[in-house]
Amino acid sequence: MHNKIVIGFFALAAFLLLPFSASQVYAQQPGYSATAPRIDGFDVEPVAQPAAGNELAFTLYGSPGAAVAVQIDGASGGVALVETEAGVYEGTYTIRKRDKITAASKATANLRLGNRVVSAIVDEPLIGNLSARRHAPMARASDAPRIDRFDVDAPTRLVAGEDLTLTLSGSPGGTASARIAGVKGKLVLNEIRAGAYEGSYTIKNRDRIAADAVVTGNLRVGEHETEAVLGKSLLSGSGNQPNNRHVARACADCGVVEAIHVVEVKGEGTYLGKIAGGVAGALLGSQIGAGRGTTVAEVAGAAGGVYAGNEIEKRMKTAKHYEVVVRLENGGERTISYAAQPSIAVGTRVRIENGSLVVVQ
Numbered sequence: 001m002h003n004k005i006v007i008g009f010f011a012l013a014a015f016l017l018l019p020f021s022a023s024q025v026y027a028q029q030p031g032y033s034a035t036a037p038r039i040d041g042f043d044v045e046p047v048a049q050p051a052a053g054n055e056l057a058f059t060l061y062g063s064p065g066a067a068v069a070v071q072i073d074g075a076s077g078g079v080a081l082v083e084t085e086a087g088v089y090e091g092t093y094t095i096r097k098r099d100k101i102t103a104a105s106k107a108t109a110n111l112r113l114g115n116r117v118v119s120a121i122v123d124e125p126l127i128g129n130l131s132a133r134r135h136a137p138m139a140r141a142s143d144a145p146r147i148d149r150f151d152v153d154a155p156t157r158l159v160a161g162e163d164l165t166l167t168l169s170g171s172p173g174g175t176a177s178a179r180i181a182g183v184k185g186k187l188v189l190n191e192i193r194a195g196a197y198e199g200s201y202t203i204k205n206r207d208r209i210a211a212d213a214v215v216t217g218n219l220r221v222g223e224h225e226t227e228a229v230l231g232k233s234l235l236s237g238s239g240n241q242p243n244n245r246h247v248a249r250a251c252a253d254c255g256v257v258e259a260i261h262v263v264e265v266k267g268e269g270t271y272l273g274k275i276a277g278g279v280a281g282a283l284l285g286s287q288i289g290a291g292r293g294t295t296v297a298e299v300a301g302a303a304g305g306v307y308a309g310n311e312i313e314k315r316m317k318t319a320k321h322y323e324v325v326v327r328l329e330n331g332g333e334r335t336i337s338y339a340a341q342p343s344i345a346v347g348t349r350v351r352i353e354n355g356s357l358v359v360v361q
Contacts, residue, residue, distance in 0.1 A: 036259075036325065037063040037113035038333060040087075040199065041177070042120040043186040050101040050127050053094065058107065059185035060089040060120075061201075066113040072126070073107070074100035081109070085204050103127040120188075123175060123220065145171035145221040148195075150228040152215065154236040160205045164234065166217065168197040174221035180234075182209040189217070192329050200332060211235040253352040254360060255328035257344055264320045324357060326350060 041061040047054040058070050060081055068081040068089040076098050081089035089111075095101060107122045153165035166178050168189055176189035176197035184206075189197035197219070203209060215230035322338040336357055344350065350357040 036333065037066055037111050037116050037118045039063075039109065039111055039118055039120040039188070040201075041185055041187045042109050042122055043184075044107060044122050044124060044126060046124065046126050046128055047095070048128070050095055050099065052097040052099075055092045055094050056107070056126055057092045058090065058109070058122075060109050060111070061087055061185060061187070062089070062111050062118075063087065063113050066111045068109060068111045070107055070109050072101060073105035074102060075105075085206070087202075088204060101126060123177075144224050144226040145174055145219050147171075147217060147219050147226055147228040150217040150230055152230055152232065152234060154232075154234050156236045158203060158209050158211065158234060160203050160207070162203050163200050164203065164209075165198065165200045166215070166230075168217045168219065168228070169195055170197075170219050170226075171195060171221050174219050176217065176219045178215060178217045180209060180215050181213040183207050198329070209234060253328070255326040255334070255350060255352075257324055257346050257348045257350055257357075258327040258333075259325040260342070260344070260346060261323045261325070262320065263323055326352065326357070 039060060039062040041059075043059045045057040045059075047056060056072070058079065058081060060068055060070075062068070064083070064087040066083075066089075068083075068091075069078055070081060070091065070093070071078045072093060075093065076096055077093075079091045079093040081091035084090050103125045105126050107126060109120050109122070111118050111120075147168060147170040149167070149169045151167050153163075153167070155162040155164065164180070166187065166189060168176050168178070170176075172191070172195040174191070174197075176191070176199075178187045178189060178199065180187070180201065183201065183204075187199050187201050189199040191197050211233045213234055215234070217228045217230070219226055219228075322341055324336045324338065324342060324344060326334045326336065328334060334352060336352065336355065342357070344357060344359065349360045351360050352358075
């Protein structure tokens with residue numbers, strides 16, 4: 001009988017931990033991120049020859065506060081990129097004598113944020129003259145993808161913190177990117193719908209962007225690509241084309257609900273729960289054995305009771321909230337928190353207004 005009581009007590013203590021699902025446990029850990037990580041751009045400054053001592057310089061734009069590492073085909077090691085500014089990662093790899101890097105080698109970046117990882121492969125050769133490649137003749141007109149329009153949603157000032165939103169329309173199913181003179185690296189333009197590509201770049205303190213800076217858009221479909229040069233100023237109202245800023249901003253906060261996460265945060269136990277649990281455990285222990293065995297059982301029961309009482313109090317104080325992840329039309333992402341379960345389903349088109357979501361019909 002006494003053994004059954006002991007087994008039942010510890011089974012009860014273990015049961016207190018069972019209702020927490022894996023996702024809830026992760027949500028309570030410091031490294032957990034309810035927001036999916038992203039890579040907005042990944043670029044390399046290639047070397048003319050894969051000779052020992054030459055350096056491959058990598059730049060990546062993505063989620064801030066992450067860990068980024070690059071692996072190179074044929075290299076005997078990798079390189080960790082350092083976050084030089086919020087969301088900007090840089091690093092160099094020095095080629096070694098034993099490396100087997102060729103023009104066909106690829107570099108893969110892995111960005112880890114909490115327990116989630118996203119990857120990107122640089123879409124240019126690591127070996128060769130970058131300037132010559134960028135000015136090399138494109139594919140024949142019959143093979144090359146088309147670019148129908150290349151535009152910018154220009155800010156009123158070219159200062160740190162302002163956004164440059166670039167849009168490109170043309171052949172669907174391709175990979176689009178843009179380069180801005182005065183900005184290191186390349187910006188990825190995501191295909192938000194068939195043939196429509198868009199990407200946003202936040203100006204950094206180190207950037208040196210002029211209003212008349214050359215901006216080149218690139219669209220690759222399969223093995224063929226084509227380019228277009230932006231034909232307007234990067235400053236709103238100073239270009240030679242009509243300012244369409246208000247049109248682009250109309251849907252800047254529109255998107256689709258991508259995920260809804262339930263986050264449970266266990267409350268903190270206090271001395272009251274520990275005392276109550278300890279007393280209950282000691283009383284239970286006193287019913288087991290006799291003499292010295294009773295003392296040992298009381299101590300064990302009190303210790304287990306303190307733990308169980310503390311866990312029970314934490315359970316009673318558990319807080320729950322909901323995090324709705326919205327994928328914006330411009331390729332960005334926003335997370336909106338709700339104290340109660342929102343009446344919105346995954347896949348719903350929404351607009352963000354004053355920190356809340358409004359369903360768009």
